[in-house]
Amino acid sequence: MLFKTDSELLDGCLRRDSKAQAALYQKYKGRFFGICRRYTPNKEEAEDIFQDAFVKVFLNLKELRSADQLSAWIRRVVVNVCIDYYHKRINFVDLTEVPEVAPADWQNESIISAMNNQELLSMVNELPDGARMVFNLFVIDGYSHQEIAQMLGISEGTSKSQLFFAKKLLKKKLLTTGITID
Known part of the structure; x- marks a missing residue:
């Protein structure tokens, strides 16, 4: 089956249709992998985060209220997974010497x-x-x-x-x- 709309993709994914899941993954891979890449120092970590994000997407698709929000919802999931991944690892630089600016x-x-x-x-x-x-x-x-x-x-x-x-x-x-x- 060819999935022409996000609504068809979402319906297929909710039915756990592996072709719909693959189509959803391929449709959004480039855009959202780029987000993961921006948050990581290397491609390998970005790939790990991206995979984790899409697992979370597939596990939580039932929470999505409308197919019209699919792209924005996936983006939010990806950013949150990036933040979660680094939340424990972030080292904030001591900025006590940085002057206040307007x-x-x-x-x-x-x-x-x-x-x-x-x-x-x-x-x-x-x-x-x-x-x-x-x-x-x-x-x-x-x-x-x-x-x-x-x-x-x-x-x-x-x-x-x-x-x-x-x-x-x-x-x-x-x-x-x-x-x-x-």
Whole structure:
């Protein structure tokens, strides 16, 4: 059977149709593996996280209320599995020496716009775990510092400091590659 819509895919997966499960996996693999890759320092860990995420997806599909929400729901599951995977391993850098900056400085994304996707992924993967997690959650996934603090079990100030630290490291890396930043 050919699955043309997310509704057909969801119905097939709920019936435990292996062809529907394979089709769902293939349809979303590229997009959501990319999310796992952003949160991990290497491809092997990203593959492990991705597999865990899709196991969780298949086990919990019955919780999904509408096929229209399938992509967003899978994305949320993938991000949560990434966070769970690293929650115990994250080492937040001691940022007691990082100066306070004005809130507007947190919103300046010129560092990001100066890079292409591959450069960004490569440089973000080199960040310390805590800085990488906060950077991904805030800049790329669009979570607020309050949401990040709740997800990671840290304070909002720590989230802001980690983001500042990540951007500072990225800026330094960019300057060493010859890319100029406003």
